Amino acid sequence: MLRLNYQYDRNSVRLIIQGLPDLSLGQSAEQIGILSTWKLDLVGYPTLEGNLEHLQILISTITQYTRYYLSGFRKTFGELDGPVQIRPITKGHLIILRSSKENIEPLEVKIDDAELVDLIYCLDSLRYDKRVLVDWNIVINQPKRLKHKLNYFYLITQLSSPILGLLSLVLTIFLFTIIYDPKTEYNYGPKNVGTDKKSLLAN
Amino acid sequence: MDQMTASPTMPQKLEGHKKKPFQLTDLSAKPVVIGRRGLERLDLLLLVIEALDLNASKGLLWTSDKLGLQDYFPNHVELWKCRCHNPLRKTARRGQLNSMQSEALILLISTMADKIYPDLRQLISSKEPANKNQERWELFYARLIDLISERFNNRRSAVKKLLSYEYTDALFRNLILTLALSVGPGGVDRLRASLMELNY
Structure with a gap:
């Protein structure tokens, strides 16, 4: 049986997949139902290879990141110790790829x-x-309420003015209550205990 | 080895649309209702296409014919009427685009973005020579600002804000990026989702 190769190119990226049709499912000779290997070439970086699971995680992570990035939302995608993680950096994006083999340092790919x-x-x-x-x-x-659900920065900027206003009002009221007013008579002790004339005479 | 030169799904759609009219089920299962901010965004994206491609007004119609969207955009006037749902326009129309018109417009933008992709890529690439890229951006800014001030209601504060430099820079870059990410087989879905998000 012939192994099938399909290639997808776009300027600085080339993706090649290899696989076979799953004849038990009645797939034709041109279809790939069993993906055996894939190779991803990014200009300036070594070729990336892996199995189907790695490709699924790569596609899922990058696609979700892009989807959110289009909506102006900058967030890290992918698990911290997972095989693929992508996060925004100053001028571009950083993809961290971790090998499943031991003693291999993660590969960092910076793209614009x-x-x-x-x-x-x-x-x-x-x-x-x-x-x-x-x-x-x-x-x-799927469209989501991104701004309200996830973008805490957006929420903070929207709510900061009313919260600050309320806090300053509370602070001002509190300050006025504790300022000493000389015209007001303050009676801290028990009222007229032994100070008025009657009580003094009685004593 | 099979070399892929174009998107695998898009050409099939285009061929299919040559004879039969465009159908909503071809692209999205759910009806698409784009809100006020989404309509502003759609029109701005079309203006960006016009700013980058001087023949875009004709190109939009040709592409529309090619995609089988003649029922929605048979001529410049119908296309213009759809774009006039943008409330920032000088001659704005009340109401919203219906689901089919919205889908058709999204598909049209995605296909046009694919055509001008080399220009878009040059603008967003950090590996282009800095001075050359600066020139391209300045030219693009000038064209887009001309188009906005020509077609939008300049007395509105929202339009004045659009034309102020500190706001314009980030917005225009975002529009270019949106168009670049709308290219390709998954671009239509991405663009639709991002526009519908503006409803919330």
Whole structure:
């Protein structure tokens, strides 16, 4: 049986997948149902390789990150010790790839917006390719109340003015209550105990 | 080895749309209702396309024909009427776009973004020569500001804010990035989701 290779290119990114049709499911000779290996070339970095699980995690992480990035939301995606993690940096994005083999340092890939767009294009092309019948198991591109649910910075900036106003009002009232007023008579002790004339005479 | 030169799904859609009219079920299962801010964004994205491609007004119609969207945008006037739902326009129309028109407009923007992708990439790439890139941005700013001041209601404070430099810089970069990420087979879904998010 011939092994199938499909290639997806976009400027600085090239993704190659290899696999076989799953004949038990009645797939045709041009379709890939069993993905054996994949290779991802990013200009300036060594070739990345892995198995199906790694590719699923890569696609899921990058796609979700891009989706949120488009909505202006900057957040780290991917588990801290997981195989793929992506986070925004000053001028671009940092992808951290951890090998499943021991004693191998994580690979850090810094890409700019243009390279992110190239990468997501290749991953999308693979996901939407009707010749590749692999379940990517991704739920994305659903509109969400991002700003209200996740963007705490947005909430803080929206609520900071009324909260500050309320706090300053409370502080002002409190200060006025503790300021000493010389015109007011303060009686701290028990009232008229032994000081008025009657009580003195009685004594 | 099979070399992929274009997106695997988009050409199929285009071919399919040549004969049969555009159908909502082709793209999204749920009806798309874009709110006021989404309509502003859609129109701004179309203006960005026009700023980058001087022949875009004709190109939009040709692409619309190619995609099978003649029923929605048979001529410049119908396209203009759809864009006039943007409340910031000089001649704004009340109401919202219906679901089909919204889908058609999103598909049109995504396809046009694919056509001008080399220009978009140059603008967002950090590896281009800095002075050359600065020139490109300045040219793009000038064109887009011209288009906005020509077509939008300049007396509105929202439009004045659009034209103020400190706000414009971040907004225009965001618009370019949005167009770049709208390219490709997954771009339509991404753009639709981001526009619908503005409803909330």
